[in-house]
Amino acid sequence: MKREILQDYSEDVSWKDIEEAYERVKGIVKDTPLERSSSISELSGAEVYLKLENLQKGGSFKIRGAYNLLSRTKRDVVAASAGNHSQGVALASSLLGLKSLVVMPQFAPPIKVLATQKYGAEVLLHGNSFDEATERAKKIARDEKRVFAHAFDNRYIIAGQGTIGVEILERMDDFDIMVVPVGGGGLISGISTYLKEKGYRGKVIGVEAENAAAMKNSLRLGKLVKLNSVATIADGIAIKSPSELTMRIARKYVDEIVTVSDEEISSAMFTLLERGKIVSEPAGAASVAALITGKVKAKGKKAVALISGGNVDLPLLSQIIEKNLLERGREFVISFIVNNIPTEMRKAIELFSEMRLNIEEMRTELFGDDIGIGKQKVIVKLKIYGNEDLSKIRKAFDSFGFKITNIRGAKF
Numbered sequence: 001m002k003r004e005i006l007q008d009y010s011e012d013v014s015w016k017d018i019e020e021a022y023e024r025v026k027g028i029v030k031d032t033p034l035e036r037s038s039s040i041s042e043l044s045g046a047e048v049y050l051k052l053e054n055l056q057k058g059g060s061f062k063i064r065g066a067y068n069l070l071s072r073t074k075r076d077v078v079a080a081s082a083g084n085h086s087q088g089v090a091l092a093s094s095l096l097g098l099k100s101l102v103v104m105p106q107f108a109p110p111i112k113v114l115a116t117q118k119y120g121a122e123v124l125l126h127g128n129s130f131d132e133a134t135e136r137a138k139k140i141a142r143d144e145k146r147v148f149a150h151a152f153d154n155r156y157i158i159a160g161q162g163t164i165g166v167e168i169l170e171r172m173d174d175f176d177i178m179v180v181p182v183g184g185g186g187l188i189s190g191i192s193t194y195l196k197e198k199g200y201r202g203k204v205i206g207v208e209a210e211n212a213a214a215m216k217n218s219l220r221l222g223k224l225v226k227l228n229s230v231a232t233i234a235d236g237i238a239i240k241s242p243s244e245l246t247m248r249i250a251r252k253y254v255d256e257i258v259t260v261s262d263e264e265i266s267s268a269m270f271t272l273l274e275r276g277k278i279v280s281e282p283a284g285a286a287s288v289a290a291l292i293t294g295k296v297k298a299k300g301k302k303a304v305a306l307i308s309g310g311n312v313d314l315p316l317l318s319q320i321i322e323k324n325l326l327e328r329g330r331e332f333v334i335s336f337i338v339n340n341i342p343t344e345m346r347k348a349i350e351l352f353s354e355m356r357l358n359i360e361e362m363r364t365e366l367f368g369d370d371i372g373i374g375k376q377k378v379i380v381k382l383k384i385y386g387n388e389d390l391s392k393i394r395k396a397f398d399s400f401g402f403k404i405t406n407i408r409g410a411k412f
Helices: 002-006 015-025 038-044 062-073 084-096 110-118 130-144 155-161 163-171 186-197 214-221 244-253 262-276 282-292 314-327 342-354 391-400
Strands: 034-036 047-052 077-080 100-104 122-125 177-181 203-209 256-260 302-307 331-339 358-365 375-383 403-408
Touching (some): 015 062, 015 155, 015 163, 015 186, 038 047, 047 282, 062 084, 062 155, 077 130, 100 110, 110 122, 155 186, 155 244, 163 186, 177 282, 186 203, 186 244, 203 282, 256 282, 262 282, 262 314, 282 302, 331 342, 342 375
Parallel strands (some): 047 302, 100 122
Antiparallel strands (some): 034 047, 331 375, 331 403, 358 375
């Protein structure tokens, strides 16, 4: 009985399970777009199509598995999560008229708590780690006879996630590579099972964050690996260990696991936003990062990349945008020393105007080792319009006698 309340390890998932799950979720979840991306195709040298689960109800693929599980059990549910799984469970429960309780660690961000509550779940903050929150959720499941909805270690959850594969094959079956973000492995287990068992002959490649590569290490060593810690901006795939079930399926159907850095994920997010007008969370952009960087060898081939979710915290997104603008020379910060008199500042502002440089921010400092008596340091963030020759700024400043002390975000 306890086994039923917790999860079902009894057998692997089959394509029939996934098609049955598809019939359950069809009309409930969105059949999200599968669109060719000219920008990612250009950057990767491949013909790239994006499966946009960031446009899914709840902002990620998670509702698929949660709804498939709960529509079978039709019982109140408890889950442990501080991310998309909690929102998927909450939303699926609300749609089915069930009560949901989500246990989150004490440090869960308030925005995640509020988002989960918005979809109708009760939230319990417990423990100083995800493991402690999970153990509390399992105890509640036993005591209250609720279903425990594990984020990935459940065959019905996996079958639900695999319905993405059904939608892809309904649209196209001639692609060479399927690229999927990997955390605990439930998503890639479902998709790879469906594709491979339905005769797909291309490769299924998973992408992990390089500081959270539990599945890659587990497959390499041939045994389940639990990482001591994970450190990545991609919290949706920041999992210390896959499960025996997901590892077993991945060993059978996944061709390769590659890793990407946070820098590469950040760059992919910016590219998706600027050139594709697609808002992706870090985990969702991992698949695109692997294509752009060439970690997935796709040049000259047709690839489908899954954008698994779009639930990104706005402060993090703002930081990523700012960082990439500076790194790509679209904005830059310059500091220079001038005499502490109004006419000097006016000269600098007029100079920026003549060069068609928009001032985004400006501040001054009167104290510092490099600031003399009667001088002030001016720190300015500028936006570039067009393809100005930024070396002209240095020459112009030299002609006015302004001493440049630092430049960041552009090459002179």
